[in-house]
Amino acid sequence: MTDLRKRNVLVVGGGAVGAIAALNLEVGGLVTVTAVLRSNFKIVNERGYDIESCDHGVLKAWKPGHVRNEIPDIAKESLPPYDYIVLTTKNIPDIGPRVEELVRPALDPLNTHTSIVLIQNGLNIEKPLLSTYPTTPILSGVSLIGSAEAQPGTIIQDDRDRLLIGAFQNPNIQTQASQASAKEFVKIYAAGGKTECVYSEDVLYDRWRKLVYNACLNPICAIIGLDTGRIRLADGAVEGLVKPAMREIVTAAKAKGVTLADDVVDFMIELDPLDIYLSPSMLADIRKGNFLEFENLLGEPLREGTEAGVPMPTLEVLYNLCKAVQWRTKEARGLVEIPKKRSAVVQ
Amino acid sequence: MTDLRKRNVLVVGGGAVGAIAALNLEVGGLVTVTAVLRSNFKIVNERGYDIESCDHGVLKAWKPGHVRNEIPDIAKESLPPYDYIVLTTKNIPDIGPRVEELVRPALDPLNTHTSIVLIQNGLNIEKPLLSTYPTTPILSGVSLIGSAEAQPGTIIQDDRDRLLIGAFQNPNIQTQASQASAKEFVKIYAAGGKTECVYSEDVLYDRWRKLVYNACLNPICAIIGLDTGRIRLADGAVEGLVKPAMREIVTAAKAKGVTLADDVVDFMIELDPLDIYLSPSMLADIRKGNFLEFENLLGEPLREGTEAGVPMPTLEVLYNLCKAVQWRTKEARGLVEIPKKRSAVVQ
Numbered sequence: 001m002t003d004l005r006k007r008n009v010l011v012v013g014g015g016a017v018g019a020i021a022a023l024n025l026e027v028g029g030l031v032t033v034t035a036v037l038r039s040n041f042k043i044v045n046e047r048g049y050d051i052e053s054c055d056h057g058v059l060k061a062w063k064p065g066h067v068r069n070e071i072p073d074i075a076k077e078s079l080p081p082y083d084y085i086v087l088t089t090k091n092i093p094d095i096g097p098r099v100e101e102l103v104r105p106a107l108d109p110l111n112t113h114t115s116i117v118l119i120q121n122g123l124n125i126e127k128p129l130l131s132t133y134p135t136t137p138i139l140s141g142v143s144l145i146g147s148a149e150a151q152p153g154t155i156i157q158d159d160r161d162r163l164l165i166g167a168f169q170n171p172n173i174q175t176q177a178s179q180a181s182a183k184e185f186v187k188i189y190a191a192g193g194k195t196e197c198v199y200s201e202d203v204l205y206d207r208w209r210k211l212v213y214n215a216c217l218n219p220i221c222a223i224i225g226l227d228t229g230r231i232r233l234a235d236g237a238v239e240g241l242v243k244p245a246m247r248e249i250v251t252a253a254k255a256k257g258v259t260l261a262d263d264v265v266d267f268m269i270e271l272d273p274l275d276i277y278l279s280p281s282m283l284a285d286i287r288k289g290n291f292l293e294f295e296n297l298l299g300e301p302l303r304e305g306t307e308a309g310v311p312m313p314t315l316e317v318l319y320n321l322c323k324a325v326q327w328r329t330k331e332a333r334g335l336v337e338i339p340k341k342r343s344a345v346v347q
Numbered sequence: 348m349t350d351l352r353k354r355n356v357l358v359v360g361g362g363a364v365g366a367i368a369a370l371n372l373e374v375g376g377l378v379t380v381t382a383v384l385r386s387n388f389k390i391v392n393e394r395g396y397d398i399e400s401c402d403h404g405v406l407k408a409w410k411p412g413h414v415r416n417e418i419p420d421i422a423k424e425s426l427p428p429y430d431y432i433v434l435t436t437k438n439i440p441d442i443g444p445r446v447e448e449l450v451r452p453a454l455d456p457l458n459t460h461t462s463i464v465l466i467q468n469g470l471n472i473e474k475p476l477l478s479t480y481p482t483t484p485i486l487s488g489v490s491l492i493g494s495a496e497a498q499p500g501t502i503i504q505d506d507r508d509r510l511l512i513g514a515f516q517n518p519n520i521q522t523q524a525s526q527a528s529a530k531e532f533v534k535i536y537a538a539g540g541k542t543e544c545v546y547s548e549d550v551l552y553d554r555w556r557k558l559v560y561n562a563c564l565n566p567i568c569a570i571i572g573l574d575t576g577r578i579r580l581a582d583g584a585v586e587g588l589v590k591p592a593m594r595e596i597v598t599a600a601k602a603k604g605v606t607l608a609d610d611v612v613d614f615m616i617e618l619d620p621l622d623i624y625l626s627p628s629m630l631a632d633i634r635k636g637n638f639l640e641f642e643n644l645l646g647e648p649l650r651e652g653t654e655a656g657v658p659m660p661t662l663e664v665l666y667n668l669c670k671a672v673q674w675r676t677k678e679a680r681g682l683v684e685i686p687k688k689r690s691a692v693v694q
Binding site for chain 1: 570571572573576577578580581582583584587588620621622623624660661663664665666667668670671672673674675678683685686687688689
């Protein structure tokens with residue numbers, strides 16, 4: 001960093017990923033954090049977080065510098081622009097809120113000062129932001145953290161926070177500007193020395209690589225209702241579902257110019273130790289009755305691969321199953337109306 | 348029938364299908380029925396069935412002629428052979444019991460007298476019986492009944508009992524003998540005049556046609572957790588899943604010499620009125636924690652079609668999902684052992 005001013009960082013989302021990101025940024029000492037919370041705002045605002053972290057140890061009643069329950073409106077409040085807006089919320093464009101609308105109050109439309117950091121999964125998540133805020137540097141954060149919010153405000157982080165940060169391609173601004181911003185963010189995120197935050201030159205590679213897990217194991221576990229340990233034990237699931245799906249992602253990535261290592265399929269299958277019985281995010285969401293983050297994790301790579309001429313029959317079925325499961329959640333939440341049931345009259 | 352002797356019929360399984368079959372056979376007056384019950388034996392033996400039927404009206408405490416809780420051992424009990432053994436149980440060869448073992452005590456291995464009637468779904472269900480009892484006529488029963496066991500011994504039949512009976516090909520006995528047996532069974536089943544029981548020349552056609560529903564809608568509803576009404580409303584489920592799956596069955600049938608009508612896909616999608624919100628058997632089974640009858644309904648047509656060179660990518664994925672769901676049920680029932688969970692120790 002060329003100047004000593006503390007950076008202003010807005011962390012949007014204070015769940016399992018956002019809370020650890022906010023904590024880690026503050027531990028580094030180079031930033032002032034404002035955290036925007038929703039479901040756990042009240043409890044965290046009153047009592048702070050209880051955190052058990054393999055990186056940071058045990059913290060009781062820890063509170064980010066500033067806590068808010070909505071995105072600040074910088075124009076109305078006459079606030080200076082943030083240096084970084086870090087999005088750690090789930091990205092569910094088919095349900096909402098759309099990220100480009102979510103950040104709007106905190107961003108000058110002609111902004112060039114603020115960088116947006118997307119610590120979110122999936123492909124093409126930067127596109128709606130780039131078209132809405134063409135001069136804003138958008139950074140990619142691919143996180144490999146193992147962390148869960150056991151109850152509102154209580155975070156258990158049992159696997160290390162490893163974060164890959166890079167700049168998304170933006171045709172409207174100089175690549176160097178985005179890259180410099182990404183490199184600065186790596187510095188302020190890594191400053192505490194507790195985590196592995198690395199600058200990445202090849203954002204697309206990072207994202208396709210993580211999709212090998214996230215477009216495949218993640219929805220398969222959710223649809224079947226089995227964690228990653230059990231999926232590896234279940235009759236035929238790995239050979240019949242997981243591997244074919246993963247190979248489709250590898251082939252699609254290749255068609256899009258991203259060559260993944262030969263062992264990436266086996267690596268991703270064995271990523272979660274079997275006897276941890278880890279529930280990937282979509283399985284956790286299904287069990288909580290939440291919507292599935294499947295459009296960017298599964299829909300986008302499917303569309304990109306299919307457009308590039310790659311046959312993706314396994315992911316096609318998984319995608320349509322997710323879509324119907326999403327509808328089931330919409331109905332359960334009263335978001336769709338269906339015709340009344342006809343009474344079964346005995347003739 | 349050329350003689351006036353009442354036929355002895357053993358009905359195996361006294362659930363939604365078996366109870367109505369036993370009732371209907373007795374109403375015809377041409378048979379003596381022995382019903383073999385399992386889960387509902389105690390209650391039916393003590394109090395009889397309560398039945399509400401669109402074909403037969405309301406019956407309180409109705410009991411088949413004879414009720415047993417296991418298959419009679421005709422050798423040990425010196426019983427005469429049955430004229431018909433009617434199997435109405437679910438056919439789950441991957442879990443058991445296997446049908447050929449189930450009927451063994453009631454059948455002379457060199458039997459030519461008894462015909463076995465399989466009122467069961469799916470493909471190739473006759474094969475293990477033909478190889479175990481090569482000289483036994485095996486009849487096919489394709490039922491379109493709408494019936495459910497609301498609680499043990501209580502049967503609600505809200506859609507007519509329509510039964511197609513024909514003879515499976517048996518290379519070891521004269522086709523005429525099997526066909527005559529099938530025609531006689533149609534007579535005794537239809538004798539009561541309350542149901543539509545029809546002799547069918549083309550058993551394979553009947554079975555492939557019903558698979559358009561049973562290999563597709565049935566598992567799709569079960570996997571997603573939506574009934575047939577909701578599946579028709581859910582985003583993209585019909586176009587993305589149901590139709591592609593059904594078309595694969597139609598193509599596989601064609602490759603096996605069975606030409607289904609052009610409108611069979613639409614017909615099967617609209618078979619259950621939307622506003623009945625009917626749960627197909629596999630969805631009902633999932634909700635009850637029961638095993639899925641997926642090997643004969645989905646596995647066999649998939650194997651036959653694939654061997655005949657038909658690409659069946661949708662059914663391939665659905666099949667492997669069912670297999671993993673079946674494993675989940677096995678684990679829930681303590682039938683598989685898995686390694687102990689490692690405790691998540693914070694470092």
